[in-house]
Each structure stands twice: as structure tokens, then as C-alpha cells.
């Protein structure tokens with residue numbers, strides 16, 4: 001349903017512009033506040049932001065490539081085919097694991113900063129670590145899910161072929 005919207009000829013370039021803006025502004029803030037970050041959450045915010053910048057460009061670039069150059073329907077099979085192709089899974093397992101974890105770590109750090117005047121320090125910190133832990137749990141559940149542990153997944157041949165497999 002959502003893909004009808006974001007694959008629209010007008011909306012897609014806007015989405016890509018938004019991604020580029022998000023990545024550039026993120027990199028700018030990482031650079032601007034270099035050397036001024038203290039504590040795990042502030043450092044983790046920069047690290048997760050850097051990873052998300054890499055991931056977003058790579059992921060959206062791969063989707064655009066798949067759709068407009070390889071001529072594939074960029075569905076879930078397209079994005080997880082790498083899990084079924086040797087040796088690509090050495091890349092894709094940590095790639096998605098870190099992406100999902102990084103989103104939660106990033107949100108947790110942002111929450112920790114935004115709630116600084118509303119919630120006492122110790123409580124705010126444990127809530128932020130709780131959000132990070134939710135991300136870790138979700139990543140750990142998601143990856144075996146992509147391998148079909150919750151229901152058989154058969155990747156169509158045209159998606160495996162993009163990784164040289166059959």
C-alpha cells in the first residue's frame with residue numbers, strides 16, 4: 001500500500017532529496033560537535049547517525065537501482081535475497097542488524113536529550129537504554145525471520161540472480 005505512494009513519480013525524487021538532506025545535515029552535526037560528546041549515549045548518537053547515513057544512501061540507492069536499472073519489483077524478496085546468497089550474507093546480516101539497532105540507539109539518544117528537563121537523569125538514562133535494548137531484541141528476532149524461521153520463504157530466482165545465485 002505504502003509503496004504505491006513512495007514509488008510515485010513525483011514523490012520518489014522528493015523522498016530521495018529528503019534522504020540526501022537528512023544525511024548531509026546529520027554529517028554536518030557530527031562534524032560540528034566533534035570532540036564535545038561525553039558519555040555513552042552522546043557518542044552512540046554520533047556513531048549510529050554515521051551508520052544510518054551510510055545505510056540510508058546504500059539502501060535507497062540499491063532500491064532505486066533494482067527498480068529503475070535492473071527492472072525488478074523492489075519488494076521484500078529483493079531486499080533479503082542477499083541473505084540466501086553465499087558469500088553475500090557475510091555483508092547483509094550485520095548490515096541489517098546494525099541498521100535496525102542504529103535506529104533505536106539514535107532515537108534513544110535523541111529521547112535522552114529532549115527529555116532532559118522533564119525526566120530525572122537516572123530514570124531518563126535507564127529509559128534510553130531500554131529503547132536501545134528493544135532495538136537489539138528486534139534485530140535478533142528479525143534476522144532469523146528473514147531466514148524463514150517463522151514461515152518458509154522462497155526467494156524467486158530473478159532476485160537470487162542479482163547476487164549471481166540461482
Ligand code: HEM
Pocket residue numbers: 003006007015019052055056059060061063064074075076077078079080096099100103142
Ligand atoms: C530491516 C531491514 C529492512 C528491510 C528488509 C527493508 C526493505 C525495504 C524494501 C523492500 C524497500 C522497497 C520498497 C518498495 O520499493 O516499495 C525499502 C525501501 C526503503 N527503505 Fe527499507 N528495509 C529495511 C530497513 C530499513 C531501515 C532501517 C531504513 C531507514 C534507516 C529503511 C529505509 C528505507 C527507505 C527510505 C526506502 C525507500 C527507498 C526508495 O524507494 O527509493 N529501510 N526497504
